[in-house]
Amino acid sequence: MLDLKFVRGNPQKVQDVLTSRGIKYSLKDFIRLDEQRREKLFNVEQMKNRRNVVSEEIGRLKKAGKDVPDMVMEMRDLSRSIKEKDEEIKNVEGRLQEILLDIPNIPHESVPVGKDAADNTVVRKWGKQRNFGFTPRPHWEIGENLDILDFERGGKVTGTRFCFYKGLGARLERALISFMLDLHTGEHGYTEIFPPFMVNRQSMIGTGQLPKFAEDMFKIEGTEYYLIPTAEVPVTNLYGNEILDGGKLPISHCAYSACFRAEAGAAGRDTRGLIRLHQFNKVELVKFCKPGEAYDELEKLTGHAEKVLQLLGLAYQVVVLCTGDLGFSAAKTYDLEVWLPSYSDYKEISSCSNFGDFQARRAGIRYRNNKGKAELVHTLNGSGLAIGRTVAAIIENYQEADGTIIIPEVLRPYMGGLDKIS
């Protein structure tokens, strides 16, 4: 959420942002509502002031044994009008809030201007695409042949976009989770969190999934709880409505969680394999820092996610998202894309973003600065990494001509010393 005062003071800039993100909404209504609100507020506050003053006087006079029916009558009327005015203000504020909650973040100045994913720019590449001496096969084929992935039974037991991992496949999934968590806690200084996989509505609003993207979410029937689409949601909201000690910043958390996504707008895309499931595992990195540190922290966090790919020996590229492709809450995002032979292309495996104070304002996450003033923190997060897509990348990039899979060196301690899945 943007600062109301900022929008008030920079309507043209905000309007431009909306336009650049393809949102056709005129801020004129908003500005008018805001003016209305302030006028009404000023008005009612004066009335309340009078009520306070007179009520106090009534108390004093009554104590002195005097009866003041005319004053009481006047206050009765005044209170009635106050109640009406308060109602009006509440309505106006509700509408303002609705609009404000649907306005996306402002991209950082370093973000390239562009229309869609085609305008994203590659920042760097790492590793080289393997030269197979045979025709590489997609991971779903290899996985099914080795009996470590079972999509068919996933469909039978639950439905489309669900999958069973089996035997060494399940082991590989678990190994990756442990490997990533160990790396981030041991080498990168993150404190591990194991969060709830369901959150309430307020938390979803805090990180920006709601109210705008309700159709992407699974809601638990009969409750106000939602399945989390990423650990970002519970972990960022961990400090919601708190004022943190500035000396403790930056705070770095990593968290494993299952992630649940409805994939409402993705019908027909990535229908095969592990790439786009309704449920997948992910290790997430989350940071809370002071405003001045955020962009340094973004580079660091991105580097931490890259480190996972490097240690696994997977070729990837780093892409900076252009204004048109940027997520709703983000001010700047780097996507890490891993080389996937079955796609003959790089495919997103991590998304690392700085949200500035956008989420912090929604969730109420502040810290006390060195002047003793409460100030919004800046929040960041990134996948470190998406587990399912990592499994896919390992299967495809480490496959042998005979259909077996070499296990990357760093994972072997987590796989009972095994060096191959066959």
Place this chain on the structure above:
RNA sequence: GGAGAGUUGGCCGAGUAGGUUGAAGGCGCUCGCCUGCUAAGCGAGUAUACGGGCAAAACCUGUAUCGAGGGUUCGAAUCCCUCACUCUCCGCCA
């Protein structure tokens, strides 16, 4: 699921025959004094949000906030209702 207790400021904790209590007291923290050092001691200060004034900051001023929302009342932390959460006991359960 049944029965009961609770939810006050950064923390602890007062505060019910409704009235000047944003809220006693303590702790913590900040600044100053004092002091070989440290500790102790002394003094002052120490919430947030949203308005108004100011070009703006400082500052001044108003309103709101004692879990959330509603009600009663001239006036509510204090009374009533609903909800959420926490705790205890019972039941159930991994």
